[in-house]
Amino acid sequence: MTYIPTPSADQTRSFPSTLSLFSYLLAGIFFGVVLVKSEAASWYRIQEMFRFQSFHMYGLIGSAVLTGMLSTWLLRRLKARALTGQTIHVQSKDPGLPRYVFGGLIFGLGWGLAGVCPGPVFTLLGSGLWAMLIVLLFALLGTWLYGVFRDRLPH
């Protein structure tokens, strides 16, 4: 009896690549708007957050995490597939501990100064704050420096 191969379950269906890339642009526009509207991109709000002077940012992050938890659990439960056809699979973070402690601390130090994490840097740039280009350029420098010293750092 001849064996007729069936397509593998994870074979990616064609989701036109231009359309696909455009969908990420739209998602980015949406998130950029949310970053501004939520005031997560506000230096004022970040300072307020790091001084525990309001519930706003904690409510924001907390409800975001809860929503994220619930929705990803649902996706896994429903064994949902991406529009590209693959079964949704969440990537695990790399193992280690020192990297998360030191890297996290260093990022946090930067976050508390200019009140920006990477997302807001792009968003604020778009809103016309050209000074954010300084933050971005030095962030690229910092990223490069990490690449240079990576092998000598504990992970």
Next chain:
Amino acid sequence: MTNLLTAPWPWYVAGPLIGLMVPLLLLLGNKTFGISANLRHACAILLPEAAKPGFFRYDWRKERWNLMFAAGLVLGGLLAGLVFANPEATHLSGRAVQSLRGLGVTLRPGLVPQELLDLRRPVVWLILSLSGVLVGFGTRYGGGCTSGHAITGLSTLQFPSLVATVSFFAGGILSANFLLPLLLK
């Protein structure tokens, strides 16, 4: 009507929308929501071969989705932060406004105070550049920023992300309460 378009959203509306970014990107193409990776991709694109450590040698073209996402962030900022900018100052708590005074910063409409955008002051260059280097270095060393760890990592119940998030806040509390006042005085 304009008020509706320019007014900020309450946290219980915006928060869930942020959280929904995680499943949205998974559904669009099994992508992990995480913005700081774009800094790595930008380096991979811009660095000349001579100055390119192994960390930046990979096929960045596979991550074009994230670069498009970042481009979207810029456009979103244009839309919500400029076209429909909030004409009112942030509704900070009374204590927060007081702390600002201590830093020599006045609360005015806008997302970032004028005092931190005044490029005639050397200390502003110091704060912006230092913040940038720390954010760039720290996010790659730590393997993610708020979106990658605090939102995605915690949503997917990953312990490294909990460690990272706690560390973010430890760092932020230190710099906001001690380093920044030191620099601004």
